[in-house]
Amino acid sequence: MAGEAFVTLATNDNYAKGAMVLGRSLRNHNTTKKLVALIGLQVAEPCRTVLSSLYDEVCVVDILDSGDAAHLAMMKRPDLGVTFTKLHCWTLTRYSKCVFMDADTMVLSNIDELFDREELSAAPDPGWPDCFNSGVFVFKPSNETYNKLLALCTETGSFDGGDQGVLNSYFNTWATADISKHLPFIYNLSSIAIYSYLPAFKQYGRDAKVVHFLGKMKPWNYSYNPQSGQVKGHSLPSDLRQVHPDYLTLWWELYTNYVLPALRQAYGQTAFNTGCVEEEVSVAAGELSAPAPPHPPQVSSEERKQRWEAGQADYMGADSFDNIERKLDSFLK
Numbered sequence: 069m070a071g072e073a074f075v076t077l078a079t080n081d082n083y084a085k086g087a088m089v090l091g092r093s094l095r096n097h098n099t100t101k102k103l104v105a106l107i108g109l110q111v112a113e114p115c116r117t118v119l120s121s122l123y124d125e126v127c128v129v130d131i132l133d134s135g136d137a138a139h140l141a142m143m144k145r146p147d148l149g150v151t152f153t154k155l156h157c158w159t160l161t162r163y164s165k166c167v168f169m170d171a172d173t174m175v176l177s178n179i180d181e182l183f184d185r186e187e188l189s190a191a192p193d194p195g196w197p198d199c200f201n202s203g204v205f206v207f208k209p210s211n212e213t214y215n216k217l218l219a220l221c222t223e224t225g226s227f228d229g230g231d232q233g234v235l236n237s238y239f240n241t242w243a244t245a246d247i248s249k250h251l252p253f254i255y256n257l258s259s260i261a262i263y264s265y266l267p268a269f270k271q272y273g274r275d276a277k278v279v280h281f282l283g284k285m286k287p288w289n290y291s292y293n294p295q296s297g298q299v300k301g302h303s304l305p306s307d308l309r310q311v312h313p314d315y316l317t318l319w320w321e322l323y324t325n326y327v328l329p330a331l332r333q334a335y336g337q338t339a340f341n342t343g344c345v346e347e348e349v350s351v352a353a354g355e356l357s358a359p360a361p362p363h364p365p366q367v368s369s370e371e372r373k374q375r376w377e378a379g380q381a382d383y384m385g386a387d388s389f390d391n392i393e394r395k396l397d398s399f400l401k
Contacts, residue, residue: 070162072183073102073124077154078171079131080108082288084115086171088327089287089319091122093175096322100180102163106156114334121330129156154231155221158207158214170203172281174319179255179277182206188239191251193232194261194282198243202232203280204256258282259312279315292320 074094078084087105094103103123107116108131119126131153157168167182169175182189187208190200217238226233236242242249253261257276260283262269281287291300299316 071102072165073104073160073163073167074099075104075106075157075160075166075168076171077106077157077168078108078111078115078119079153080110081112081115082286083171084111084119085288085323085327085331086286088115088118088122088330089322090169090171090173090175091119092322092326095122097175097178099178101167101183104160104163104166106153108153114331117334118327118330127156127160129153154202155214155217155234158209158217159211160209161211163209165206165208167206168202168204169278170280172286173203173256174279174281174315174322175277176279176318177277182251182255185251186249188235188242189249189251190242191253191256194258194264199232199236200239200242200250201256201258201280201282202235203282204251204278205235206251254278256280259315262312279312281315281319287316287319287323290316290320292324294324297321 076087076090078087084107087107091103091105102125104125104127105119105123106127106129107119109128110131111119116126154168157166160166165183165187167179183206185206188200188205190202190205193199193201217234220238221234224237227237254272254276255278257273257279259279259281262273292298293300297317299313299320
């Protein structure tokens with residue numbers, strides 16, 4: 069046995085960058101566990117080089133796809149089919165116990181205590197708390213479990229078209245059998261959920277240990293100015309702007325200070341200057357990624373109210389966490 073390990077998955081270069089930030093955050097908080105990255109063939113060689121500098125093992129795996137277009141369409145996330153590849157983590161039988169973490173998570177403090185938990189320990193999903201969110205979970209590698217999961221995929225598929233649906237179907241007593249397998253929400257703090265119950269975030273958010281950038285909009289889809297320390301992308305459609313700005317800034321700081329220099333070295337400076345690495349074209353101009361589009365026009369109070377009722381609040385603008393917090397404080401006073 070090779071001990072215990074944190075495991076993540078990157079199916080393409082963008083998620084590989086997320087995995088680099090995750091790995092760096094785990095190292096920065098002095099984990100004593102091994103780090104393992106599962107990657108798809110699509111991940112470029114320079115990205116593999118950087119991952120290998122952060123992770124103890126980088127394993128190339130076959131991409132599994134649910135092919136379940138109907139259920140994925142319900143979630144408006146056709147990209148989630150390849151998350152079935154996550155099931156490969158149960159084949160890591162050289163490890164006695166593992167904690168899986170999605171590549172769009174980031175550690176805020178040491179979380180080695182998770183290895184005191186048993187399979188399958190996970191935090192509730194903010195959308196349906198009787199289901200666990202599969203972005204962070206404790207598991208025990210087993211070829212038997214892996215084969216049973218594949219059989220379940222073949223026989224019944226997944227109710228959401230992704231790995232979370234099939235894992236909740238397989239570990240179907242999670243909600244009722246053993247409360248010790250319910251991880252506190254601070255181990256998988258959804259950046260979206262912050263806005264659905266703001267008072268709770270205000271009360272408990274300071275204890276957060278892992279932030280999860282759920283949703284279609286990921287940190288690497290924004291842009292960042294390292295001189296000003298500002299994340300840009302505020303004028304993207306409001307239903308996609310659901311990321312707490314402090315966590316987003318922290319992600320970009322890790323990326324800029326630790327990951328980007330390693331990527332420069334791996335790709336070669338020429339690649340960056342000539343635009344071969346598309347996401348980093350404007351680095352020389354002091355900005356990472358593409359510049360943000362223009363700000364949208366102001367909306368009336370009535371239209372703003374309608375957007376709130378439709379779940380389309382301007383989370384990064386007028387309805388930002390800071391603005392809502394100021395409003396709450398004024399009422400409390």
